[in-house]
Amino acid sequence: MCQLLGMNCNTPTDVTFSFAGFAQRGGRTDEHVDGWGIAFFEGLGLRHFVDHLPACESPVAELIRRYPIKSRNVIAHIRKATQGHVALENCHPFVRELWGRYWVFAHNGDLQDFQPRLHASFRPVGSTDSERAFCWLMQEMWKSHAGVPSVEELTLTLRELTPSIAKHGRFNFLLSNGDALWAHCSTNLWYVERKHPFTHAHLADEDLSIDFAQHTTRDDKVAVVVTAPLTVNEPWTQFAPGELKVFVDGQAV
Amino acid sequence: MCQLLGMNCNTPTDVTFSFAGFAQRGGRTDEHVDGWGIAFFEGLGLRHFVDHLPACESPVAELIRRYPIKSRNVIAHIRKATQGHVALENCHPFVRELWGRYWVFAHNGDLQDFQPRLHASFRPVGSTDSERAFCWLMQEMWKSHAGVPSVEELTLTLRELTPSIAKHGRFNFLLSNGDALWAHCSTNLWYVERKHPFTHAHLADEDLSIDFAQHTTRDDKVAVVVTAPLTVNEPWTQFAPGELKVFVDGQAV
Known part of the structure; x- marks a missing residue:
């Protein structure tokens, strides 16, 4: 199984602390050694890094x-290959x-017998079930709206679309267009909302602590969504199976 | 004006030597300080790096x-903004x-009054004439072929499409899908083909030499395409205005 990390904030925030712990799961504290990737929105633009080496x-x-x-808005992924060989084109996100907007998607899970009809302009480049699911979601979103929908409208569309993929297997995913972060849980997904008053946090995967109060202002809000809690002393909330949540400006809507 | 760098090889080759000289043009030996980017194909996969900082x-x-x-196949670009502000979404490639294939595009030039009708599934995210031109090329390629065409077929299509953009201004561009590198010159473009027997090369923009014979085998072939020659002692060939060339396995076809 793969590992997901998503971050949604109300002000541009660096992900170095969370990523430090997360990257340890790519071969050190966990077995996810089949590549990794991360995407950062910067305004409308996107920085996208993928690597087939262990994170x-x-x-x-x-x-x-x-x-x-x-x-x-950040989405990161560490891969443990279930479908598709170890290759750059199979690395998420x-x-x-x-x-006219970039859309970023990462998946944790395993879909069986999922061969959707892809009749629009979104085709997988690699051979994963995950990229097939993303292409189908994009196609159905494109058919459902004439232009970029509001966060609320797209959330409704995703609530309609997700079950028809999720019935094929585990379908935990993160999706962002830079405005919001959508997160769907079928088995394992947790989130934490960080806001004033900020406290110390200690990583679960590495002996590293941070005092968020020293790096933030009173107005900062940050939501982090992960496959398994990254810190040992914060109030992580587990998603319910089948739950789709959307995060805007650092908090669940 | 921007600077272009393309590399096409018959065997995976690193671009560190050429990039070392090229990156100097992003703020040190030339004025191209409005961001840069580079994309590397690895099989079907792609590594894509963009940054709004000077290279x-x-x-x-x-x-x-x-x-x-x-x-x-590598395409790199250093930006001197002519249209579109300095922002990540305006960085090439x-x-x-x-x-089901990735396509990478970078442009050097300036197109006037180029507002093509974009009625298919390719829309610019940023505000450059370059990304508009790319989206229009993709749309017309999509209309001309049912699936990935052969290199020869796509070359014919590009020869038909390019003049209708080039009439709007300077349109030097590089395009690749990982199989081949297409290069079109309207004002400035040069190329060199490196093959056995390999020799020393000395960068024009930095005091750095390399003996390619020490890093290659007899069978290696590498073509490099640039806005201005990168080395002072190799036989660079200038493109003719209006010329479209395609490079496969390290040589011009």
Whole structure:
């Protein structure tokens, strides 16, 4: 199984602390050694890094740990291959453009007998069930709206679309267009909302602590969504199976 | 004006030497300080790096200079903004998926009054003439072929499409799908083909030499396409205005 990490904030925030712990799961504290990737929105633009090397050994992951890229929406993924071989084109997150916006998607799970009819302009490049699911979601979103829908409208559309994929197996996913972060849980997904008063947090996967109060202002809000809690002393909330949540400006809507 | 760099090889080759000289033009030996980007194909997969910082100062460019990513098709770009503000979404190269393949595009030039009708599934995210041109090319390619065409077929299509953009201004561009590198010149473009027997080369923009014979085998072939020659002692060939060339396996076809 793969590991997901998503971050949604009301002000551009760097993900170095969370990523430091998360990257350890790519080969050190967990077995997810079949590549990794991360995407950062910066306004309408996107920085997208993928690597087939384990995240704990990757020079690109080392760059991310050191270079504090600030973003309001981040999606990261560490891969344990279930379908599709170990190759760059099978590394999440995947990116497509629709309505003049970039859309980023990462999946944790395993879909059986999922061969949707892809008749629009979104085709998988690699061989994963995950990219097929993303292409189908993009196609159905494109059919449902004439242009970029509001967060509320798209949430309703995703609530309608998700069950027809989720019936094929585990379908935990993160999706963002830079405005919001959508997160769907079928088995394992947790989130925490960080806001004033900020406290100390200690990573579960590495001996590293941070005092968020020293790096934030009173107005900052940050939501983090992960496959398994990243810190040992924060109030993580578990998603219910089948739950789709959307995060805007650092909090669940 | 911007600067273009393309590389096409018959075997995965690292671009560190050429990129070292090229990156100097992003703020040190030339004025192209409004961002930069590079894309490397690895099989069907793609590594895509963009940064709004000048290439000579960017930590991401520093990574590329040090980490020898090997690829058979590379496109890089250093930006001097003419249309569109300095922002990540306006940094080349641009990427789209079509027929289950990634397509990468970078442009040097300036198009006037170019507002094509974009009625298919390719829309610009940023505000450059370049991304509009790319989206229109993708749309027309999609209308001309049912699936990935052969290199020869696509070359014919591009020869038909390019003049209707080029009449709007300078339209030097590089395009790749990982199989081939297409290069179109309207004002400035040069190429060199490196093959056995390999020799020394000395960068024009930095005091750096390389003996390619020490890093290659007899069978290696590498074509490099640039806005202005990168080395002072190799036989660079200038494109004719209006010329479209395609490079496959390290040589012009």
